[in-house]
Amino acid sequence: xxxxxxxxxxxxxxxxxxxxxxxxxxHSLSHFLYQxxxxxxxxxxxxxxxxxxxxxxxxxxRTLFSLKVPGHSLPVFHVQLCQIIxxxxxxxxxxxxxxxxxxxxxxxxSINSKIDTLVSHxxxxxxxx
Numbered sequence: 001x002x003x004x005x006x007x008x009x010x011x012x013x014x015x016x017x018x019x020x021x022x023x024x025x026x027h028s029l030s031h032f033l034y035q036x037x038x039x040x041x042x043x044x045x046x047x048x049x050x051x052x053x054x055x056x057x058x059x060x061x062r063t064l065f066s067l068k069v070p071g072h073s074l075p076v077f078h079v080q081l082c083q084i085i086x087x088x089x090x091x092x093x094x095x096x097x098x099x100x101x102x103x104x105x106x107x108x109x110s111i112n113s114k115i116d117t118l119v120s121h122x123x124x125x126x127x128x129x
Contacts, residue, residue, distance in 0.1 A: 034060045041108045042092055046115050050084045079122045087118035 028035070034043050035057065047055040051069065062068050069081060091114035098104040 030057070030061060033064060038106055038108055039092060039096075042111045042115075043088065045108070045112050046084065046088050049112075049116075050079075050119065079119055083122040084119060087115050087122070090118060091115045 034040055040057075043060050044055060047053060047059070053059075059069065063081075063085060067082060067085070091111045094114070095104070095106055095111050099106045
């Protein structure tokens with residue numbers, strides 16, 4: 001049985017100083033990856049910016065687990081889907097683990113800026129070819 005309680009994981013509690021101690025057993029992989037409210041905000045912002053759509057949880061799940069996006073959503077920028085997703089994962093998890101181990105704040109605006117920087121880097125590399 002998990003010690004995780006969905007009722008406790010609100011915007012405030014999900015990344016509180018105690019969350020990594022209280023929620024050692026995450027009740028689902030989807031919550032751990034994208035359904036936590038703060039992580040969802042990051043995914044939603046990136047999805048809207050780079051695909052021009054507001055995502056459903058199914059969209060994020062399917063993209064993470066099979067690298068498929070809905071057929072009508074193509075990247076707005078000249079980068080590949082895997083570059084957008086990998087940039088999002090890298091920015092999210094760098095911040096997540098920095099919060100856990102270094103007690104740095106989990107700020108969605110900072111994460112979105114990191115995603116933009118990474119995607120911009122990929123885009124500029126593609127322009128060089």
